[in-house]
Amino acid sequence: SKAVVAPSHVASHASIYQAELAAAAAAAAVAHARAWLDLCIRVSVLHLPSFRPDELLGQLLWACGKLSCPMPEPAAHHIMARTQAQLKDCDAEHLAIALYVFALLKQQPPQPWLSTFWAKVAAELSNASPLAQAKLLWAATQLAVQPPEQVLEQMQQRILQHELGCWPAGVLVSAMHSLVVLQQRSQQPSQPNRQHQHQHQQADRHQQQQLLLMTRCLRRFQAAVLNQLPGFSSQDFANTLWLLAAVRFKCDARWLDRMLAASGPKLITFSPSELSTTIWALAKLKYAPSHAWLVQLLNSSYQQMLHFAPSDLTNVVWGLAQLQLQPSPLWISSYWAVTSKVVGRFSAIELKVVLYSVAKLRLQPPEVWLQALAAALDANMGQYESPEVLKVLRAVQHLQCKQAASAGSSSSSPGNNSIGNGWIFSSAACSSGSGQNSILPFTRDQQVQVRVLQPLDAVAAEAYSLACLVALMPEWLQKKVAGWPKQLAAQRSHQQQQLTGGVSSDMLVRDVHVATL
Secondary structure (H helix, E strand, O other), X not given: OOOOOOHHHHHHHHHHHHHHHHHHHHHHHHXXXXXXXXXXXXXXXXXXXXXOHHHHHHHHHHHHHHOOOOOOOOHHHHHHHHHHHHHHHOOHHHHHHHHHHHHHHOOOOOHHHHHHHHHHHHHHHHHOOHHHHHHHHHHHHHOOOOOXXXXXXXXXXXXXXXXXXXXXXXXXXXXXXXXXXXXXXXXXXXXXXXXHHHHHHHHHHHHHHHHHHHHHHHHHHHHHHHHHHXXXXXXXXXXXXXXXXXXXXXXXXXXXXXXHHHHHHHHHHOOHHHHHHHHHHHHHOOOOOOHHHHHHHHHHHHXXXXXXXXXXXXXXXXXXXXXXXXXXXXXXXXXXXXXXXXXXXXXXXHHHHHHHHHHHOOOOOOHHHHHHHHHHHHHHHHHOOHHHHHHHHHHHHHHHHHHHHHHHHHOOOOOOOEOOOOOEOOHHHHHOOOOOOXXXXXXXXXXXXXXXXXXXXXXXXXXXXXXXXXXXXOHHHHHHHHHHHHHHHHHOHHHHHHHOOOOOHHXXXXXXXXXXX
8 A cells, every 4th residue: 555654553453453363363273173173072982981081071071162062973972971971980070070061062961961960979079179169050050950959058068168268259259159040940939738738838948948058158258258359350240249139138338338349440341241230239239339330330331332232221221220320311312222223122021121110210211212112012012911011001101291291392383292103192191191182082982991991990991091092002902901801700790780780791891892092
């Protein structure tokens, strides 16, 4: 190129080019390594009887896990059978490597293999290192494999007996994080049954003992964490707060102050999921951070907002709403822009949480955001239960009233109350439930249906009224609203006849089915 380029630009372009070459060379090297490893696995079937546990588990399978190279068939079947036969000769370290490798490969071993594995783990766990225990717990959570209660109790006892200050920070947090996840999975809600009442009482007592043991472990963990804070990574901070919030552990405010003070300088390195998990956990713990710390977190989340997943966008706004923390207008505008583009990927639960949180923060979403939310609600509202429908419609009405009021105050035209496709609402309708002054007033048929629904089910009547007001009445809602009084009619037919002056409930239900906008 004949262009005159400054030396600094030349150096920067050269470094970028070298980095791209290094990345391409690394990718090529990994591809060659995987091809070579695949060949080694196929050839190793001929020599399986001569493999020692450290060679098969500590070298061959470990390389498969690190290179994300799944074992080809039929070699995988023979290797699995050979490892099961070798489990009886494995020590704790090789046992941890075995399950850890299968977790990296996302390949769950068969049940006979797991039964032999956990029996050997129970016998060798006393000799396991902290890293081996952390690998066992992490692999079990990744594979959705529930260890036996005996193994879980042994791991908890080791945490109570060992000097946790000697554990590396990442190992300590990973072990406790995985232990909390497994403990929550093992807690099955007991269903009342008179024939098995004694068994349920015993199960409840055992569950209480488990909770007491976990509480003791968490107290020791809290004490050890304070000495490990300088070595904490961003993932360690987020996981520590999450595991305490997941079990609703009562944390001392001074302990949380020290945690946040140590995490403040590292907030810029937090990933989107770590940022959202942190604010979610603080909301669960009912701890409001300082203004300076919150500004750091919001600045970091603002810079990474484009990379937030739907779950991250949901958790961060929920945490702010629960703590009643108002973000800056710049942060809010970025949140509207990002969520309006990805709101179609939100689940029904995430949509509901975002809707409630925005309403609780008393924010005024823009027209584009409301349009995207309306489309997402139309696609997901069929998954809500009947009481949830009413709550969602109330929140929608609240947001639409705020948007209509702001639009009315900024526009000189009295008739300019349109808020996008399918969202037409006036400020007069916000203050009047009858809808007589709204742009979409109740028709005579709709008023009749509300009067019919009211004695049958007040919740259904209110939901129908709100749906008419916010102009959000898809076909699924008509069927759902019509189904509510039908269920009540079977239980209270005599009362319904008295309230309606002798009109049969069948006629009422038939009238409800013809309700349209």
